[in-house]
Amino acid sequence: MLREALKGLTVLDFTQIAAGPTCTMLLADMGAQVIKIEPPEGELGRTLGPAWVGESSALYHGFNRGKLGVCLDLKHPESLAVVMRMVAEADVLIESMRPGVMARLGLGYEAVAEVNPKLIYCSISAYGQHGPYAERAGVDGILQADSGLMSLIGLPNSPPCKVQAPIVDVVTGYMASMSILAKLQARHVTGLGGHLDVSLMNSALALQQSSITSFLRDGQLPKPIGSAAPYAAPNEAFCTSDGWIMVAAYNGNRWERLCTVLGREEWTNDPRFDSSSNRVSNRGVMQASLDSVFLTRPTAYWLEVLREADILCAKVADYSDLLKHPQLAENGMLASVEHPRFGTLRTVGFPVNSAAAAAEPYRPAPDLGEHSRKVLREFAFNEEEIDRLLQSGAIRETEGATPYDK
Known part of the structure; x- marks a missing residue:
């Protein structure tokens, strides 16, 4: 089954908000052990609301199911050694910081590849790892604008509009997960990992395959036409x-x-x-x-x-109509996640063989640092080492583990 396809795969997740977390959520849905590494203040996605689930946003819970949570201060002098011990045994590392930041922390691709040449290292950024825009930050809306996508959306003579769902972020997460799966297959042949460069810009362009191809052919700028398709009518x-x-x-x-x-x-x-x-x-x-x-x-x-x-x-349905859609229940795409503090949380499930996937329980998104001690034990840190790292502030933990960790 797809929910067990990546069992035994260990993923280190240094991503935030939506694009990277979408990728790592999909890998977790397919059975990988994803270790979400957050800074002491938590990842930015926790703050983006409404709506809220306790002290964190529903968006955070929606993109981070199935993961183990570690709180690690990457600026602390002892943190690099901690991460490198994890890197030595991991299969995949995914990060979504600005290009150059991981290298300045001592965790760039070249540094980790020396420790583990089999590691697949996936960098997700706004514009890519190289070029004149490489160091620019960017989020979904900025890339909808900069890629030309926003020019297609809306009505004639109306102000610019965007797709309200973070479509560029989400498709970038899917592109990243697809690329990682391809690289895993290549590793079976070569025995080596490698560096994947996944960008929101490229994903936004891929979304516009039909429109850009037409423009390259006839030079006619597409214009916003509401719900219509420029190539067919009605x-x-x-x-x-x-x-x-x-x-x-x-x-x-x-x-x-x-x-x-x-x-x-x-x-x-x-x-x-x-x-x-x-x-x-x-x-x-x-x-x-x-x-x-x-x-x-x-x-x-x-x-x-x-x-x-x-x-x-x-x-033309709204979400209240969607919840009554007869195919929704048949496909099993609305998943229920049982949270030990907040009860049943509903979200969108894994989109392939979704009815079968929904029959298996999803692990809830982790509290900040919820599994710090558990994860370090799995990487052969002893209790004395863990206690010392906690006392130094290199790692943090929260009290209470989910039923999955007993």
Whole structure:
């Protein structure tokens, strides 16, 4: 099963907020032992709310399930030796600091590769490890803007808009996890690890494969067109008498069936609408014509008749609608995590074979330093060494372990 695919793999996680934690969460979901290493003040993602779960944000809990938590002061003179002992036995190290920061701490790729040449070292940054922007910080919204993605979103003549979900962060996490899995396979052949350079910028560009490819071909700048697709029509949302419905009927057969369902068979012979490209060129007239019909009936009516005609459609749902979606329960994508202090927390589960994955319990996100002592024991630190590191302030711990650690 995928939940056990990476069993035995040890991952050191020096990441924060969303991109890196998405990557390490996926690795934990697939069975890796992920050790989340946080500074004494905790990672920044704990502070980003609302909503809140105790003293930490729901965002932190959503991106950090399945991990063990260690609190380590990387600026403390004894911390480097602690990390290097862990590096010697680890399989993967993932960090999301600005390029150069890990090297200044003595934990750059070259330094750790000397200790463990089999280590796969994944750096996640805004713009990449090299180049004129390498040392610039960047977050999801900045990269949505700088990559051109924000220019596609919204309505004509409206202020700039962004995707509200941190889409660039999340896809970067998926790209990082995919790259690590590929590097693990390569390590079986070569016996060596290596350095992976994963950036939000590159991930944001990958999201725009279709739009950038079209621009490189014809030089036409794409413009924001709301819910519509620039390459096909109709493939957009229409207003009904009580809401909105998304309709995709751009190929010939479905367009003809749509015209029949709407009682407008004459549109099939209208030269403005007789091909998808002509409908794109005359989108304004087409939209107004379709809107005038869709506005006459409620969404539920249109969903029924369009689906009977095998026309692709969906209600434009909000999250309250989503929770009632019949496929959501079937797929098992809403996962429950049992937290010893906060009870049942609900989140989005592992997206592959999700129903089977949801049947197995997820470990809750760790409290700050919750597993510091446990993890150091696993790396052969004795109790005297651990006590001394705690007293010196190199590591921190919190009281209480989850039921998974008894």
